[in-house]
Amino acid sequence: MTIDRSAALPDLDQRRVGTSDVRLPPSVLLEGTSGRILREALLLFAEQGFHGTSIRDLAHACQIRSATLYAHYPSKEHVLAELVRIGHEAHHARLVGAQGRDSVERLRTVVREHVLAHAEYPLLAVVSNNELHALSPEMAAPAMLLRADGRQLLMDIINEGISEEVFDVPDAFLAVTAISGMGMRVANWYGSGVPYSPEQIAETYADFALRIVGAA
Amino acid sequence: MTIDRSAALPDLDQRRVGTSDVRLPPSVLLEGTSGRILREALLLFAEQGFHGTSIRDLAHACQIRSATLYAHYPSKEHVLAELVRIGHEAHHARLVGAQGRDSVERLRTVVREHVLAHAEYPLLAVVSNNELHALSPEMAAPAMLLRADGRQLLMDIINEGISEEVFDVPDAFLAVTAISGMGMRVANWYGSGVPYSPEQIAETYADFALRIVGAA
Protein backbone atom coordinates (compact mmCIF):
# COMPACT_ATOMS: atom_id res chain seq x y z
CA MET A 1 0.00 0.00 0.00
CA THR A 2 1.26 3.43 -0.93
CA ILE A 3 0.77 6.08 1.66
CA ASP A 4 -0.71 9.24 0.24
CA ARG A 5 1.09 12.05 1.94
CA SER A 6 -0.67 14.60 -0.20
CA ALA A 7 -3.67 14.45 2.13
CA ALA A 8 -2.53 17.70 3.60
CA LEU A 9 -2.44 18.74 7.20
CA PRO A 10 -3.02 22.41 7.89
CA ASP A 11 0.22 24.29 7.42
CA LEU A 12 1.50 24.04 10.93
CA ASP A 13 4.72 24.88 12.48
CA GLN A 14 5.81 28.22 11.26
CA ARG A 15 9.37 28.98 12.25
CA ARG A 16 8.24 30.25 15.62
CA VAL A 17 4.59 31.19 15.92
CA GLY A 18 1.53 30.76 13.73
CA THR A 19 -0.12 34.15 14.05
CA SER A 20 0.60 37.86 14.03
CA ASP A 21 -2.51 38.67 15.99
CA VAL A 22 -1.35 40.84 18.86
CA ARG A 23 -3.57 40.17 21.85
CA LEU A 24 -3.13 40.80 25.54
CA PRO A 25 -5.50 39.91 28.37
CA PRO A 26 -8.23 42.51 28.96
CA SER A 27 -6.80 43.33 32.36
CA VAL A 28 -3.77 44.93 30.70
CA LEU A 29 -3.91 48.64 30.09
CA LEU A 30 -2.85 49.28 26.54
CA GLU A 31 -3.37 52.99 26.24
CA GLY A 32 -0.61 55.48 25.67
CA THR A 33 2.91 54.86 24.55
CA SER A 34 3.68 52.32 27.28
CA GLY A 35 0.90 50.13 26.00
CA ARG A 36 1.99 50.62 22.44
CA ILE A 37 5.51 49.51 23.33
CA LEU A 38 4.16 46.42 25.04
CA ARG A 39 2.05 45.47 22.06
CA GLU A 40 4.82 45.93 19.52
CA ALA A 41 7.33 44.15 21.75
CA LEU A 42 4.93 41.23 22.05
CA LEU A 43 4.95 40.72 18.30
CA LEU A 44 8.66 41.31 17.78
CA PHE A 45 9.84 39.22 20.72
CA ALA A 46 7.53 36.39 19.67
CA GLU A 47 8.68 36.39 16.07
CA GLN A 48 12.36 37.28 16.39
CA GLY A 49 13.16 36.62 20.02
CA PHE A 50 14.32 39.10 22.64
CA HIS A 51 17.95 39.14 21.52
CA GLY A 52 16.87 39.21 17.89
CA THR A 53 14.96 42.44 18.46
CA SER A 54 16.84 45.69 18.98
CA ILE A 55 15.70 48.75 20.86
CA ARG A 56 15.67 50.48 17.47
CA ASP A 57 13.46 47.77 15.92
CA LEU A 58 11.03 48.20 18.76
CA ALA A 59 11.08 52.00 18.65
CA HIS A 60 10.57 51.96 14.88
CA ALA A 61 7.55 49.69 15.24
CA CYS A 62 6.14 52.13 17.81
CA GLN A 63 6.90 55.12 15.59
CA ILE A 64 8.99 56.77 18.28
CA ARG A 65 12.72 57.36 18.73
CA SER A 66 14.66 54.77 20.67
CA ALA A 67 15.45 57.21 23.48
CA THR A 68 11.75 57.65 24.16
CA LEU A 69 11.48 54.02 25.21
CA TYR A 70 13.52 54.82 28.29
CA ALA A 71 10.89 57.26 29.49
CA HIS A 72 8.58 54.25 29.84
CA TYR A 73 10.81 51.32 30.72
CA PRO A 74 14.25 51.38 32.34
CA SER A 75 15.64 48.80 29.93
CA LYS A 76 14.72 46.42 27.15
CA GLU A 77 14.84 43.60 29.68
CA HIS A 78 12.14 45.32 31.72
CA VAL A 79 9.82 45.29 28.71
CA LEU A 80 10.28 41.55 28.40
CA ALA A 81 9.84 41.12 32.15
CA GLU A 82 6.51 42.91 31.97
CA LEU A 83 5.27 40.67 29.16
CA VAL A 84 6.46 37.60 31.02
CA ARG A 85 4.72 38.78 34.17
CA ILE A 86 1.45 39.40 32.34
CA GLY A 87 1.61 36.04 30.63
CA HIS A 88 2.38 34.05 33.72
CA GLU A 89 -0.08 35.81 35.98
CA ALA A 90 -2.90 35.42 33.48
CA HIS A 91 -2.09 31.77 32.94
CA HIS A 92 -1.75 31.01 36.62
CA ALA A 93 -4.96 32.82 37.48
CA ARG A 94 -6.83 30.71 34.95
CA LEU A 95 -5.45 27.50 36.44
CA VAL A 96 -6.26 28.51 40.00
CA GLY A 97 -9.73 29.63 38.98
CA ALA A 98 -10.56 26.29 37.40
CA GLN A 99 -13.18 24.53 39.47
CA GLY A 100 -14.81 21.13 39.45
CA ARG A 101 -16.94 18.89 41.61
CA ASP A 102 -14.66 15.89 41.32
CA SER A 103 -11.23 14.92 40.07
CA VAL A 104 -12.44 14.30 36.55
CA GLU A 105 -14.09 17.65 36.28
CA ARG A 106 -11.20 19.44 37.94
CA LEU A 107 -8.75 17.95 35.49
CA ARG A 108 -11.01 18.78 32.60
CA THR A 109 -11.38 22.42 33.57
CA VAL A 110 -7.75 22.99 34.45
CA VAL A 111 -6.56 21.51 31.15
CA ARG A 112 -9.15 23.54 29.30
CA GLU A 113 -7.89 26.74 30.93
CA HIS A 114 -4.29 25.78 30.28
CA VAL A 115 -4.95 25.22 26.60
CA LEU A 116 -7.20 28.25 26.24
CA ALA A 117 -4.48 30.47 27.66
CA HIS A 118 -2.11 29.23 24.97
CA ALA A 119 -4.60 29.32 22.09
CA GLU A 120 -6.19 32.67 22.87
CA TYR A 121 -2.87 34.43 23.51
CA PRO A 122 -0.33 32.53 21.45
CA LEU A 123 2.16 35.37 21.10
CA LEU A 124 2.12 36.00 24.82
CA ALA A 125 2.54 32.30 25.53
CA VAL A 126 5.44 31.97 23.10
CA VAL A 127 7.23 34.89 24.71
CA SER A 128 6.47 33.59 28.21
CA ASN A 129 7.60 30.06 27.40
CA ASN A 130 10.52 30.65 25.05
CA GLU A 131 12.14 33.90 26.17
CA LEU A 132 12.54 33.22 29.87
CA HIS A 133 16.22 32.52 29.31
CA ALA A 134 16.75 36.12 28.27
CA LEU A 135 15.75 37.37 31.73
CA SER A 136 18.26 37.37 34.55
CA PRO A 137 17.56 34.65 37.13
CA GLU A 138 16.30 37.34 39.49
CA MET A 139 13.84 38.77 37.00
CA ALA A 140 12.72 35.31 35.90
CA ALA A 141 12.16 34.10 39.46
CA PRO A 142 8.52 35.22 39.92
CA ALA A 143 7.53 33.46 36.70
CA MET A 144 9.37 30.31 37.73
CA LEU A 145 7.42 30.24 40.97
CA LEU A 146 4.11 30.53 39.14
CA ARG A 147 5.15 27.76 36.78
CA ALA A 148 6.09 25.47 39.64
CA ASP A 149 2.83 26.17 41.40
CA GLY A 150 0.83 25.47 38.28
CA ARG A 151 2.57 22.15 37.81
CA GLN A 152 1.93 21.24 41.41
CA LEU A 153 -1.72 22.13 41.03
CA LEU A 154 -2.00 19.69 38.14
CA MET A 155 -0.04 17.07 40.07
CA ASP A 156 -2.39 17.41 43.03
CA ILE A 157 -5.44 16.83 40.88
CA ILE A 158 -3.91 13.74 39.34
CA ASN A 159 -2.79 12.35 42.70
CA GLU A 160 -6.25 13.00 44.06
CA GLY A 161 -7.81 11.07 41.21
CA ILE A 162 -5.37 8.23 41.71
CA SER A 163 -6.03 7.98 45.43
CA GLU A 164 -9.76 7.93 44.75
CA GLU A 165 -9.15 5.24 42.15
CA VAL A 166 -10.85 7.35 39.53
CA PHE A 167 -7.64 7.71 37.56
CA ASP A 168 -5.45 4.90 36.40
CA VAL A 169 -2.15 6.26 35.15
CA PRO A 170 1.24 4.55 34.92
CA ASP A 171 3.10 7.59 36.23
CA ALA A 172 1.63 10.75 37.70
CA PHE A 173 4.68 12.92 37.13
CA LEU A 174 4.98 11.98 33.48
CA ALA A 175 1.27 12.58 33.07
CA VAL A 176 1.86 16.11 34.34
CA THR A 177 4.70 16.73 31.90
CA ALA A 178 2.76 15.24 28.99
CA ILE A 179 -0.45 17.15 29.65
CA SER A 180 1.23 20.47 30.28
CA GLY A 181 3.63 19.99 27.39
CA MET A 182 1.02 19.27 24.78
CA GLY A 183 -0.89 22.37 25.83
CA MET A 184 2.12 24.64 25.77
CA ARG A 185 2.98 23.68 22.23
CA VAL A 186 -0.42 24.90 21.00
CA ALA A 187 0.94 28.44 21.17
CA ASN A 188 3.48 27.64 18.45
CA TRP A 189 1.06 26.41 15.84
CA TYR A 190 -2.33 27.93 16.56
CA GLY A 191 -3.48 30.63 14.22
CA SER A 192 -1.86 29.63 10.94
CA GLY A 193 -5.06 28.90 9.12
CA VAL A 194 -5.97 26.19 11.59
CA PRO A 195 -9.71 25.54 11.32
CA TYR A 196 -10.41 25.13 15.04
CA SER A 197 -11.52 27.54 17.68
CA PRO A 198 -9.54 27.76 20.92
CA GLU A 199 -12.53 26.19 22.64
CA GLN A 200 -12.54 23.20 20.31
CA ILE A 201 -8.85 22.61 20.90
CA ALA A 202 -9.25 23.04 24.64
CA GLU A 203 -12.16 20.58 24.76
CA THR A 204 -10.36 17.95 22.74
CA TYR A 205 -7.12 18.34 24.67
CA ALA A 206 -9.09 18.00 27.91
CA ASP A 207 -10.46 14.73 26.55
CA PHE A 208 -6.93 13.66 25.73
CA ALA A 209 -5.80 14.50 29.25
CA LEU A 210 -8.57 12.38 30.73
CA ARG A 211 -7.57 9.53 28.48
CA ILE A 212 -3.95 9.90 29.55
CA VAL A 213 -4.91 9.51 33.19
CA GLY A 214 -7.21 6.62 32.36
CA ALA A 215 -10.45 8.33 33.28
CA ALA A 216 -12.14 8.18 29.92
CA MET B 1 -8.97 19.51 52.87
CA THR B 2 -5.65 21.29 52.62
CA ILE B 3 -3.58 20.47 49.62
CA ASP B 4 -0.02 19.70 50.48
CA ARG B 5 2.03 21.33 47.78
CA SER B 6 5.24 20.45 49.55
CA ALA B 7 5.09 16.97 48.02
CA ALA B 8 7.66 18.11 45.59
CA LEU B 9 7.90 17.46 41.92
CA PRO B 10 11.37 17.16 40.47
CA ASP B 11 12.74 20.60 39.78
CA LEU B 12 11.53 20.94 36.23
CA ASP B 13 11.48 23.78 33.88
CA GLN B 14 14.79 25.47 33.96
CA ARG B 15 14.71 28.72 32.08
CA ARG B 16 15.44 26.95 28.84
CA VAL B 17 16.91 23.48 29.11
CA GLY B 18 17.45 21.02 31.93
CA THR B 19 20.93 19.74 31.16
CA SER B 20 24.38 20.87 30.08
CA ASP B 21 25.26 17.47 28.70
CA VAL B 22 26.54 18.13 25.19
CA ARG B 23 25.61 15.18 23.02
CA LEU B 24 25.36 14.75 19.29
CA PRO B 25 24.29 11.68 17.33
CA PRO B 26 27.14 9.22 16.73
CA SER B 27 26.98 9.84 12.98
CA VAL B 28 28.35 13.33 13.52
CA LEU B 29 32.08 13.77 13.20
CA LEU B 30 33.27 15.74 16.19
CA GLU B 31 36.98 15.73 15.67
CA GLY B 32 39.04 18.79 15.01
CA THR B 33 38.10 22.39 15.45
CA SER B 34 34.96 22.17 13.32
CA GLY B 35 33.56 19.57 15.67
CA ARG B 36 34.62 21.57 18.69
CA ILE B 37 32.78 24.60 17.36
CA LEU B 38 29.67 22.54 16.78
CA ARG B 39 29.74 21.14 20.30
CA GLU B 40 30.26 24.48 21.99
CA ALA B 41 27.66 26.15 19.80
CA LEU B 42 25.18 23.45 20.75
CA LEU B 43 25.49 24.32 24.41
CA LEU B 44 25.56 28.08 23.96
CA PHE B 45 22.71 28.25 21.45
CA ALA B 46 20.60 25.96 23.63
CA GLU B 47 21.19 27.97 26.81
CA GLN B 48 21.37 31.53 25.49
CA GLY B 49 19.81 31.33 22.06
CA PHE B 50 21.44 32.08 18.73
CA HIS B 51 21.11 35.84 18.99
CA GLY B 52 22.16 35.72 22.63
CA THR B 53 25.45 34.11 21.69
CA SER B 54 28.15 36.16 19.99
CA ILE B 55 30.89 34.97 17.69
CA ARG B 56 33.30 35.94 20.45
CA ASP B 57 31.38 33.92 23.08
CA LEU B 58 31.57 30.92 20.82
CA ALA B 59 35.23 31.41 19.98
CA HIS B 60 36.10 31.84 23.64
CA ALA B 61 34.34 28.59 24.54
CA CYS B 62 36.37 26.87 21.81
CA GLN B 63 39.59 28.50 23.00
CA ILE B 64 40.24 30.01 19.62
CA ARG B 65 40.10 33.55 18.25
CA SER B 66 36.92 34.67 16.61
CA ALA B 67 38.53 35.00 13.19
CA THR B 68 39.41 31.31 13.25
CA LEU B 69 35.74 30.42 13.20
CA TYR B 70 35.51 31.71 9.66
CA ALA B 71 38.04 29.16 8.48
CA HIS B 72 35.44 26.50 9.38
CA TYR B 73 32.05 28.11 8.78
CA PRO B 74 31.21 31.02 6.52
CA SER B 75 28.99 32.67 9.14
CA LYS B 76 27.44 32.18 12.54
CA GLU B 77 24.17 31.36 10.83
CA HIS B 78 25.84 28.46 9.05
CA VAL B 79 26.85 26.96 12.39
CA LEU B 80 23.23 27.06 13.51
CA ALA B 81 22.09 25.67 10.19
CA GLU B 82 24.41 22.71 10.61
CA LEU B 83 23.07 21.95 14.09
CA VAL B 84 19.51 22.29 12.84
CA ARG B 85 20.27 19.99 9.94
CA ILE B 86 21.80 17.35 12.20
CA GLY B 87 18.91 17.54 14.64
CA HIS B 88 16.20 17.30 12.03
CA GLU B 89 17.83 14.59 9.98
CA ALA B 90 18.47 12.44 13.04
CA HIS B 91 14.92 12.93 14.28
CA HIS B 92 13.35 12.27 10.91
CA ALA B 93 15.47 9.17 10.33
CA ARG B 94 14.27 7.75 13.64
CA LEU B 95 10.64 8.36 12.73
CA VAL B 96 10.99 6.84 9.29
CA GLY B 97 12.86 3.86 10.72
CA ALA B 98 10.13 3.07 13.22
CA GLN B 99 8.45 -0.17 12.26
CA GLY B 100 5.45 -2.10 13.46
CA ARG B 101 3.20 -4.95 12.41
CA ASP B 102 -0.02 -3.01 12.94
CA SER B 103 -1.28 0.47 13.63
CA VAL B 104 -0.91 0.10 17.36
CA GLU B 105 2.64 -1.05 17.15
CA ARG B 106 3.53 1.52 14.52
CA LEU B 107 2.20 4.32 16.69
CA ARG B 108 4.00 2.96 19.69
CA THR B 109 7.35 2.78 17.96
CA VAL B 110 7.11 6.12 16.22
CA VAL B 111 6.20 7.91 19.45
CA ARG B 112 8.97 6.09 21.25
CA GLU B 113 11.49 7.27 18.67
CA HIS B 114 10.09 10.79 18.74
CA VAL B 115 10.45 10.99 22.49
CA LEU B 116 13.83 9.26 22.58
CA ALA B 117 15.22 11.79 20.11
CA HIS B 118 14.17 14.59 22.46
CA ALA B 119 15.31 12.92 25.70
CA GLU B 120 18.64 11.57 24.47
CA TYR B 121 19.64 14.80 22.71
CA PRO B 122 17.82 17.54 24.59
CA LEU B 123 20.20 20.35 23.67
CA LEU B 124 20.02 19.46 20.01
CA ALA B 125 16.24 19.27 20.18
CA VAL B 126 15.96 22.62 21.93
CA VAL B 127 18.12 24.28 19.31
CA SER B 128 16.24 22.54 16.49
CA ASN B 129 12.84 23.42 17.90
CA ASN B 130 13.43 26.87 19.34
CA GLU B 131 16.05 28.53 17.15
CA LEU B 132 14.53 27.93 13.72
CA HIS B 133 13.35 31.53 13.66
CA ALA B 134 16.96 32.69 13.63
CA LEU B 135 17.57 31.04 10.27
CA SER B 136 16.54 32.75 7.06
CA PRO B 137 13.50 31.14 5.45
CA GLU B 138 15.81 29.67 2.82
CA MET B 139 18.13 28.07 5.33
CA ALA B 140 15.22 26.87 7.47
CA ALA B 141 13.38 25.31 4.53
CA PRO B 142 14.98 21.83 4.60
CA ALA B 143 14.13 21.46 8.28
CA MET B 144 10.58 22.62 7.69
CA LEU B 145 10.14 19.94 5.06
CA LEU B 146 11.37 17.23 7.41
CA ARG B 147 9.04 18.51 10.11
CA ALA B 148 6.06 18.45 7.76
CA ASP B 149 6.91 14.96 6.62
CA GLY B 150 7.24 13.71 10.18
CA ARG B 151 3.84 15.14 11.06
CA GLN B 152 2.32 13.53 8.01
CA LEU B 153 3.86 10.20 8.93
CA LEU B 154 2.18 10.38 12.32
CA MET B 155 -1.06 11.50 10.73
CA ASP B 156 -0.99 8.55 8.35
CA ILE B 157 -0.58 6.07 11.17
CA ILE B 158 -3.48 7.58 13.06
CA ASN B 159 -5.71 7.66 9.99
CA GLU B 160 -4.80 4.08 9.28
CA GLY B 161 -5.79 3.05 12.79
CA ILE B 162 -9.04 4.95 12.49
CA SER B 163 -9.97 3.38 9.16
CA GLU B 164 -9.24 -0.04 10.62
CA GLU B 165 -11.39 0.87 13.61
CA VAL B 166 -8.51 0.11 15.92
CA PHE B 167 -8.27 3.73 17.02
CA ASP B 168 -11.11 5.82 18.34
CA VAL B 169 -10.10 9.44 18.51
CA PRO B 170 -12.27 12.56 18.41
CA ASP B 171 -9.91 14.39 16.03
CA ALA B 172 -6.94 12.96 14.16
CA PHE B 173 -5.26 16.28 13.51
CA LEU B 174 -5.42 17.37 17.14
CA ALA B 175 -4.12 13.96 18.17
CA VAL B 176 -1.10 14.63 15.97
CA THR B 177 -0.46 18.03 17.53
CA ALA B 178 -0.95 16.71 21.07
CA ILE B 179 1.28 13.66 20.65
CA SER B 180 4.06 15.51 18.87
CA GLY B 181 3.82 18.48 21.23
CA MET B 182 4.11 16.51 24.43
CA GLY B 183 7.18 14.77 23.07
CA MET B 184 8.87 17.95 21.93
CA ARG B 185 8.56 19.54 25.34
CA VAL B 186 10.57 16.71 26.90
CA ALA B 187 13.73 18.37 25.60
CA ASN B 188 13.10 21.38 27.80
CA TRP B 189 12.87 19.56 31.11
CA TYR B 190 14.74 16.30 30.76
CA GLY B 191 18.04 16.09 32.58
CA SER B 192 17.49 18.34 35.56
CA GLY B 193 17.72 15.62 38.15
CA VAL B 194 14.74 13.85 36.68
CA PRO B 195 14.79 10.24 37.87
CA TYR B 196 13.74 8.60 34.62
CA SER B 197 15.68 7.13 31.76
CA PRO B 198 14.89 8.27 28.22
CA GLU B 199 13.50 4.79 27.61
CA GLN B 200 11.11 5.04 30.56
CA ILE B 201 9.81 8.35 29.36
CA ALA B 202 9.49 7.09 25.80
CA GLU B 203 7.59 3.98 26.92
CA THR B 204 5.19 5.93 29.09
CA TYR B 205 4.60 8.61 26.48
CA ALA B 206 3.92 5.87 23.92
CA ASP B 207 1.29 4.52 26.31
CA PHE B 208 -0.16 8.00 26.59
CA ALA B 209 -0.28 8.31 22.81
CA LEU B 210 -2.17 5.04 22.51
CA ARG B 211 -4.60 6.24 25.14
CA ILE B 212 -5.08 9.51 23.26
CA VAL B 213 -6.08 7.63 20.12
CA GLY B 214 -8.31 5.31 22.09
CA ALA B 215 -6.31 2.15 21.51
CA ALA B 216 -5.44 1.35 25.10
Add this chain to the structure above:
DNA sequence: GTCTATAGTAAGATAGAC
Protein backbone atom coordinates in the same frame (compact mmCIF):
# COMPACT_ATOMS: atom_id res chain seq x y z
C1' DG C 1 7.19 62.82 27.08
C1' DT C 2 9.57 63.27 23.08
C1' DC C 3 13.21 64.75 20.66
C1' DT C 4 18.46 65.21 18.68
C1' DA C 5 22.81 63.89 19.48
C1' DT C 6 26.13 60.95 21.11
C1' DA C 7 28.72 58.24 24.37
C1' DG C 8 30.66 53.84 24.93
C1' DT C 9 30.64 49.17 23.82
C1' DA C 10 29.92 45.02 21.23
C1' DA C 11 28.54 42.98 17.14
C1' DG C 12 29.67 40.15 12.50
C1' DA C 13 33.03 39.72 9.44
C1' DT C 14 37.58 40.49 6.69
C1' DA C 15 42.77 41.36 5.56
C1' DG C 16 46.92 39.63 5.58
C1' DA C 17 51.05 37.65 8.21
C1' DC C 18 52.83 33.22 9.66
Add this chain to the structure above:
DNA sequence: GTCTATCTTACTATAGAC
Protein backbone atom coordinates in the same frame (compact mmCIF):
# COMPACT_ATOMS: atom_id res chain seq x y z
C1' DG D 1 44.49 26.77 10.24
C1' DT D 2 45.37 30.12 13.37
C1' DC D 3 46.69 34.37 14.57
C1' DT D 4 46.73 39.88 15.26
C1' DA D 5 44.66 43.76 13.85
C1' DT D 6 40.99 46.17 12.18
C1' DC D 7 36.80 47.68 9.45
C1' DT D 8 32.15 48.85 9.63
C1' DT D 9 28.03 48.63 11.59
C1' DA D 10 24.86 48.03 15.23
C1' DC D 11 23.94 47.86 19.93
C1' DT D 12 22.05 49.67 24.73
C1' DA D 13 21.69 53.49 27.10
C1' DT D 14 22.32 58.50 28.57
C1' DA D 15 22.59 63.80 28.31
C1' DG D 16 20.26 67.63 27.78
C1' DA D 17 17.10 70.77 24.92
C1' DC D 18 12.21 71.70 24.25
